């Protein structure tokens with residue numbers, strides 16, 4: 484087991500005493516209870532992996548281990564190997580740059596999405612931007628708010644009016660997001676703006692390729708819409724003649 488390491492953030496100097504904020508107070512208290520009263524401290528390198536990042540990574544390993552039944556050490560070993568292979572360089576969690584650590588966290592999160600492994604969504608904070616998250620939830624079919632896989636519906640953020648035929652929608656023209664039944668209802672109850680303010684994401688427009696591979700539309704449907712647009716445009720032009 485690695486020895487506990489803390490990160491202290493300078494707060495203020497009061498007389499001859501210095502105050503720091505600590506990133507893991509519980510672990511620190513545990514060490515105090517064990518009788519530790521002296522600690523080594525040295526200035527941290529801003530560019531190196533932070534304790535908070537390391538914690539996110541280990542939390543993800545734990546989630547994956549719990550779900551798959553693989554030992555945490557195995558999970559760690561395999562994912563590090565895979566990642567090293569991808570980036571074509573050695574990778575160590577004890578000694579890597581902050582930037583590389585962020586890349587690794589993203590890699591592990593995308594791994595979880597790909598294999599439908601539930602994980603604590605806190606890992607995504609400051610790591611996966613909202614747009615990417617909306618995309619991953621669309622592709623891997625889970626609610627963008629709560630991660631649920633039940634009763635999923637694709638929401639059009641730019642609301643499709645009541646009169647519109649839901650089966651005749653050109654998905655290419657809409658910002659889309661995957662929501663469970665509960666959050667889809669909430670979206671319509673509180674409205675698009677309040678919903679985006681509350682959950683901090685917007686739907687995204689997907690590429691034709693993604694729309695096809697998600698089977699939201701067929702190539703034939705796309706072609707039909709394009710024909711329709713062409714006709715409308717021609718009609719519009721002849722009116723102006």
Ligand SMILES: [Zn+2]
Pocket residue numbers: 626627628629630631662663664665666
């Ligand atoms: Zn939900």
